[in-house]
Amino acid sequence: MTKAKIQTRNADATKRRIFNAAYKEFAQNGFAGARVDQIAKKAKANKRMIYQYFGNKEALFSRVLMVAYNDIREEEKKLELDHLKPEKALSKLVEFTWDYYLSHPEFMALVNSANLHKARHLSDFSIDMTQLHSGHVTLVKNILDRGVASGVFRKGVDAVQLCITIAAVGYYYLTNRYSGSILFGMDFMEEKALKTRGKFNKEVILRLVKTEKN
Amino acid sequence: MTKAKIQTRNADATKRRIFNAAYKEFAQNGFAGARVDQIAKKAKANKRMIYQYFGNKEALFSRVLMVAYNDIREEEKKLELDHLKPEKALSKLVEFTWDYYLSHPEFMALVNSANLHKARHLSDFSIDMTQLHSGHVTLVKNILDRGVASGVFRKGVDAVQLCITIAAVGYYYLTNRYSGSILFGMDFMEEKALKTRGKFNKEVILRLVKTEKN
Amino acid sequence: MTKAKIQTRNADATKRRIFNAAYKEFAQNGFAGARVDQIAKKAKANKRMIYQYFGNKEALFSRVLMVAYNDIREEEKKLELDHLKPEKALSKLVEFTWDYYLSHPEFMALVNSANLHKARHLSDFSIDMTQLHSGHVTLVKNILDRGVASGVFRKGVDAVQLCITIAAVGYYYLTNRYSGSILFGMDFMEEKALKTRGKFNKEVILRLVKTEKN
Amino acid sequence: MTKAKIQTRNADATKRRIFNAAYKEFAQNGFAGARVDQIAKKAKANKRMIYQYFGNKEALFSRVLMVAYNDIREEEKKLELDHLKPEKALSKLVEFTWDYYLSHPEFMALVNSANLHKARHLSDFSIDMTQLHSGHVTLVKNILDRGVASGVFRKGVDAVQLCITIAAVGYYYLTNRYSGSILFGMDFMEEKALKTRGKFNKEVILRLVKTEKN
DNA sequence: TATGAATGAGTGTTCATTCAT
DNA sequence: AATGAATGAACACTCATTCAT
Numbered sequence: 001m002t003k004a005k006i007q008t009r010n011a012d013a014t015k016r017r018i019f020n021a022a023y024k025e026f027a028q029n030g031f032a033g034a035r036v037d038q039i040a041k042k043a044k045a046n047k048r049m050i051y052q053y054f055g056n057k058e059a060l061f062s063r064v065l066m067v068a069y070n071d072i073r074e075e076e077k078k079l080e081l082d083h084l085k086p087e088k089a090l091s092k093l094v095e096f097t098w099d100y101y102l103s104h105p106e107f108m109a110l111v112n113s114a115n116l117h118k119a120r121h122l123s124d125f126s127i128d129m130t131q132l133h134s135g136h137v138t139l140v141k142n143i144l145d146r147g148v149a150s151g152v153f154r155k156g157v158d159a160v161q162l163c164i165t166i167a168a169v170g171y172y173y174l175t176n177r178y179s180g181s182i183l184f185g186m187d188f189m190e191e192k193a194l195k196t197r198g199k200f201n202k203e204v205i206l207r208l209v210k211t212e213k214n
Numbered sequence: 215m216t217k218a219k220i221q222t223r224n225a226d227a228t229k230r231r232i233f234n235a236a237y238k239e240f241a242q243n244g245f246a247g248a249r250v251d252q253i254a255k256k257a258k259a260n261k262r263m264i265y266q267y268f269g270n271k272e273a274l275f276s277r278v279l280m281v282a283y284n285d286i287r288e289e290e291k292k293l294e295l296d297h298l299k300p301e302k303a304l305s306k307l308v309e310f311t312w313d314y315y316l317s318h319p320e321f322m323a324l325v326n327s328a329n330l331h332k333a334r335h336l337s338d339f340s341i342d343m344t345q346l347h348s349g350h351v352t353l354v355k356n357i358l359d360r361g362v363a364s365g366v367f368r369k370g371v372d373a374v375q376l377c378i379t380i381a382a383v384g385y386y387y388l389t390n391r392y393s394g395s396i397l398f399g400m401d402f403m404e405e406k407a408l409k410t411r412g413k414f415n416k417e418v419i420l421r422l423v424k425t426e427k428n
Numbered sequence: 429m430t431k432a433k434i435q436t437r438n439a440d441a442t443k444r445r446i447f448n449a450a451y452k453e454f455a456q457n458g459f460a461g462a463r464v465d466q467i468a469k470k471a472k473a474n475k476r477m478i479y480q481y482f483g484n485k486e487a488l489f490s491r492v493l494m495v496a497y498n499d500i501r502e503e504e505k506k507l508e509l510d511h512l513k514p515e516k517a518l519s520k521l522v523e524f525t526w527d528y529y530l531s532h533p534e535f536m537a538l539v540n541s542a543n544l545h546k547a548r549h550l551s552d553f554s555i556d557m558t559q560l561h562s563g564h565v566t567l568v569k570n571i572l573d574r575g576v577a578s579g580v581f582r583k584g585v586d587a588v589q590l591c592i593t594i595a596a597v598g599y600y601y602l603t604n605r606y607s608g609s610i611l612f613g614m615d616f617m618e619e620k621a622l623k624t625r626g627k628f629n630k631e632v633i634l635r636l637v638k639t640e641k642n
Numbered sequence: 643m644t645k646a647k648i649q650t651r652n653a654d655a656t657k658r659r660i661f662n663a664a665y666k667e668f669a670q671n672g673f674a675g676a677r678v679d680q681i682a683k684k685a686k687a688n689k690r691m692i693y694q695y696f697g698n699k700e701a702l703f704s705r706v707l708m709v710a711y712n713d714i715r716e717e718e719k720k721l722e723l724d725h726l727k728p729e730k731a732l733s734k735l736v737e738f739t740w741d742y743y744l745s746h747p748e749f750m751a752l753v754n755s756a757n758l759h760k761a762r763h764l765s766d767f768s769i770d771m772t773q774l775h776s777g778h779v780t781l782v783k784n785i786l787d788r789g790v791a792s793g794v795f796r797k798g799v800d801a802v803q804l805c806i807t808i809a810a811v812g813y814y815y816l817t818n819r820y821s822g823s824i825l826f827g828m829d830f831m832e833e834k835a836l837k838t839r840g841k842f843n844k845e846v847i848l849r850l851v852k853t854e855k856n
Numbered sequence: 857t858a859t860g861a862a863t864g865a866g867t868g869t870t871c872a873t874t875c876a877t
Numbered sequence: 878a879a880t881g882a883a884t885g886a887a888c889a890c891t892c893a894t895t896c897a898t
Binding site: 457458459460497537539544547550551554558560561562565586589591593595601604606611613614625631 | 671672673674675711751753754755756757758760761764765768771772774775776779800802803805806807809810811813814815817818819820821822823824825826827828838839842845846849850854
């Protein structure tokens with residue numbers, strides 16, 4: 001193994017450590033609240049390396065956002081929903097979305113921060129983002145179409161609006177879990193409460209698309 | 215003969231100007247990104263006055279949050295939904311929620327920032343907040359109960375989950391309007407898109423609670 | 429009683445409250461550490477009054493210093509040492525000095541602060557101060573002279589140096605009581621320790637001036 | 643070939659420059675009156691470096707105090723008083739103390755400031771300080787014991803009280819040199835006056851401990 | 857590739873003092 | 878005689894970024 005390779009490997013490792021640290025720091029504190037010093041410290045890297053590898057704080061945040069969005073879609077692909085019946089497929093997607101948010105609360109914090117800054121950190125990768133996401137809409141649209149064809153789903157449900165709603169019902173509950181717990185006087189993160197909400201989400205979506213029984 | 219007070223040497227007016235400026239600054243930049251200097255400048259007040267009247271940045275943010283939450287409930291009360299038929303009442307509430315978020319995008323930004331900080335700025339007023347909000351849940355619960363009694367709504371829908379969902383469908387769309395516009399490749403804030411979403415929200419909620427036709 | 433008189437009386441009372449508050453504040457925090465706001469608060473007076481009555485922070489400090497120096501001499505006069513035998517008189521003076529410092533620790537703090545600022549706050553009253561103090565030296569000198577005349581004190585002890593030393597032995601112990609307690613590993617302010625030191629001071633001074641026995 | 647390091651990019655040098663500047667600034671203005679900006683300026687260092695190397699203003703003051711106390715003891719050790727006869731040793735110690743205060747007036751200013759703050763800046767190093775100082779007491783005690791053994795010193799003189807008194811007679815005169823000059827109407831720092839006082843101090847201490855002649 | 861030292865603009869906060877009534 | 882509102886400069890401290898090695 002050549003020296004160049006080792007250096008590359010170390011460089012890659014450093015870069016990855018910085019990225020992971022940045023991911024956490026941005027998620028915990030938002031873009032404005034995140035500290036470059038803290039990222040370097042968490043990454044056990046020299047601060048200078050951050051600038052070497054990522055340019056500056058803003059570019060690093062952009063990078064983190066892009067990867068974050070990519071990750072969720074990557075996971076989604078693994079579901080292989082095309083093999084399932086429409087109703088089951090949709091139910092599983094709602095469940096997946098909820099579970100993903102639940103196990104990746106940082107994702108929501110990043111998205112919120114991105115929007116506070118009017119998504120300007122996304123605009124560099126605008127095209128990639130749109131393309132990446134179109135797969136998601138197509139996925140939902142396919143399920144819907146199959147459901148309509150088999151008569152279990154009603155016609156006329158817009159796929160984009162459905163996508164948004166699937167995300168909304170879980171996202172809102174979880175991103176506002178702290179204020180929610182105070183306002184509603186209950187622990188939003190308690191196991192039972194989470195189970196209840198997870199089930200409720202599926203009901204919201206399915207009642208929205210299913211054909212009325214007769 | 216008393217004259218209308220000039221803006222100078224008027225404690226109440228200054229306090230109000232500071233508050234309003236803070237409201238905007240926090241909404242635009244989040245808690246961490248907000249600048250006390252900027253608030254003073256926007257309020258055309260001396261920075262010292264901010265500390266005189268509100269203590270410090272954190273207390274000012276707490277105050278802003280409390281008022282923001284109060285405002286939305288105050289507006290809600292004006293709807294007088296008890297006079298309306300259940301279905302109409304619920305529809306109007308969904309519409310109101312959507313319209314309120316639409317005309318007060320700062321509200322969502324504030325709530326997001328509060329949650330980024332784990333709602334610690336709310337905990338000072340925890341009790342007031344809970345009480346304030348309980349009225350909201352009761353309102354929804356009354357509509358639900360009336361609907362069940364008259365047979366238009368199905369039994370077993372949890373009022374709290376419904377409250378959350380009513381908020382969720384509008385909040386998510388609007389708070390993530392910037393990233394959404396990029397991801398879905400459409401302008402989320404375009405008039406037609408807003409109308410479409412507003413209508414969709416109502417459908418989501420009503421299909422969730424309505425009795426199945428036969 | 430006329431209105432003018434009441435106002436005067438109130439004005440005097442306010443002035444006195446301010447003065448007393450300033451005395452404490454300067455003693456507790458030194459000149460630089462003292463806060464005008466705090467003085468006003470302690471005095472339950474409007475801050476503006478401080479400037480009305482005393483000009484500014486520096487002038488107020490000057491005033492406090494002058495009164496502080498005056499007070500100790502005023503108390504000293506009450507001792508009527510001329511009626512006592514030289515040895516007894518000197519012993520009583522040492523005791524008085526120690527007791528005064530002990531019961532007026534603020535005095536030492538004020539003097540220290542004055543010296544940190546090179547006594548510029550004293551220079552306005554330079555002449556008064558010198559005159560005031562000359563009485564003190566005279567007092568000691570008289571005791572010394574009487575002692576020499578009666579053979580109990582040796583000749584050639586300088587009155588000024590004696591004055592300084594009488595002050596020094598108590599002042600140093602008390603003004604440095606906090607650092608002293610740490611350095612010497614004992615509580616300088618404990619009752620027994622104070623008694624020991626008080627007695628020691630007298631021994632230092634008397635052995636210094638007394639004729640050698642034969 | 644190594645070259646002598648330039649002052650820039652030299653952590654140790656910068657740290658030392660900051661320390662020295664802080665020493666002066668604290669001595670001149672006390673803790674409260676000292677300005678961090680001024681320290682940076684004097685040290686020709688960036689303000690940020692102060693925080694990098696010392697944490698904050700309080701910690702820097704603590705550090706300065708500790709070193710200041712250490713320095714005087716370090717110098718004292720060089721005297722090698724054990725080789726001298728008791729009377730000579732004691733006389734030399736009094737002289738040293740006086741000379742040290744005279745050539746290090748900052749030391750007294752620092753100690754005064756530390757005591758104004760109730761020595762809280764010393765408490766971090768409480769144990770070190772006590773231990774450091776115990777050497778000083780032992781030194782004096784040894785001289786006393788040797789003197790008693792050889793019959794030149796009387797029995798029963800407490801070493802701690804003696805230590806305090808040796809310091810007191812010089813410290814008081816010098817720390818209050820500005821007010822003293824005004825009160826006593828003479829220049830405390832004039833060469834002759836200093837000589838007189840230096841001599842007087844020795845007399846105070848020696849008369850205190852020496853055996854009465856017969 | 858990597859590092860620790862350094863920077864200047866800025867951060868929230870507090871100060872002594874003055875204004876308007 | 879008295880007040881509360883207001884000010885601007887200063888305060889301790891921190892930021893993202895760059896330099897020298």
